[in-house]
Amino acid sequence: MIIAVDGPTASGKGTISKALAVHFGLPHLDTGLLYRAVGRQTFLNGGEPDNADDALAACAFPDKLLADASLRSEVAGGMASQVSVHPAVRNALFDRQRAFALQDGGAVLDGRDIGTVIAPDADVKLFVTASIEARAQRRFAEMQGRGEDVQLDVIAEDLRQRDERDRSRAEAPLVAAPGALVLDTSALSKSEAIAAAIDAVEQAYG
Numbered sequence: 001m002i003i004a005v006d007g008p009t010a011s012g013k014g015t016i017s018k019a020l021a022v023h024f025g026l027p028h029l030d031t032g033l034l035y036r037a038v039g040r041q042t043f044l045n046g047g048e049p050d051n052a053d054d055a056l057a058a059c060a061f062p063d064k065l066l067a068d069a070s071l072r073s074e075v076a077g078g079m080a081s082q083v084s085v086h087p088a089v090r091n092a093l094f095d096r097q098r099a100f101a102l103q104d105g106g107a108v109l110d111g112r113d114i115g116t117v118i119a120p121d122a123d124v125k126l127f128v129t130a131s132i133e134a135r136a137q138r139r140f141a142e143m144q145g146r147g148e149d150v151q152l153d154v155i156a157e158d159l160r161q162r163d164e165r166d167r168s169r170a171e172a173p174l175v176a177a178p179g180a181l182v183l184d185t186s187a188l189s190k191s192e193a194i195a196a197a198i199d200a201v202e203q204a205y206g
């Protein structure tokens with residue numbers, strides 16, 4: 001069974017995907033991490049994330065970079081969003097994601113274009129979303145919990161900008177795949193969101 005989970009930043013798609021993978025005993029790939037690694041490697045190379053050649057060269061990042069804690073930062077997320085607009089970067093990361101989706105027994109992948117580009121043949125497609133306010137509030141609590149000095153309105157503005165870039169890019173924009181089940185987590189707790197997703201997969205897959 002291939003499960004495709006797409007949605008904007010801080011919608012809860014990562015948490016939901018990990019929980020689905022555990023529940024259904026499937027391997028999980030957070031595809032955003034690949035774009036974050038490209039963004040970070042572009043920076044380490046002294047390149048410019050808006051420059052397609054610099055970003056493409058960074059697709060040859062070493063695998064150990066994927067374990068680097070710095071990839072989880074907001075800055076890394078912003079750079080990932082910048083490098084992800086280049087078609088050559090998306091193309092360079094395609095085979096790795098496609099192979100993960102097609103492995104024996106199936107997989108859970110989460111990102112922006114899993115149901116539309118990477119695995120349009122997925123057995124179940126979920127589009128996880130939430131209001132900007134709910135997502136900003138979650139990110140704020142997370143960052144405060146890590147002891148970071150943050151402002152709610154700055155986070156909300158950053159999310160708006162990332163949404164805008166991810167939704168308006170020409171190649172593989174963030175959009176619900178045809179037939180995807182839309183799960184709005186704005187008013188749901190973490191455990192409610194996970195339960196709703198498991199329910200949706202069970203119903204869709206029979």
Ligand code: DC
Nearest residue numbers: 031032033035080081084111112113
């Ligand atoms: O899911 P995330 O916040 O880690 O993703 C970071 C950025 O990477 C996101 O803003 C857009 C890009 N991305 C993408 O274009 N396609 C994906 N499948 C996953 C992420």
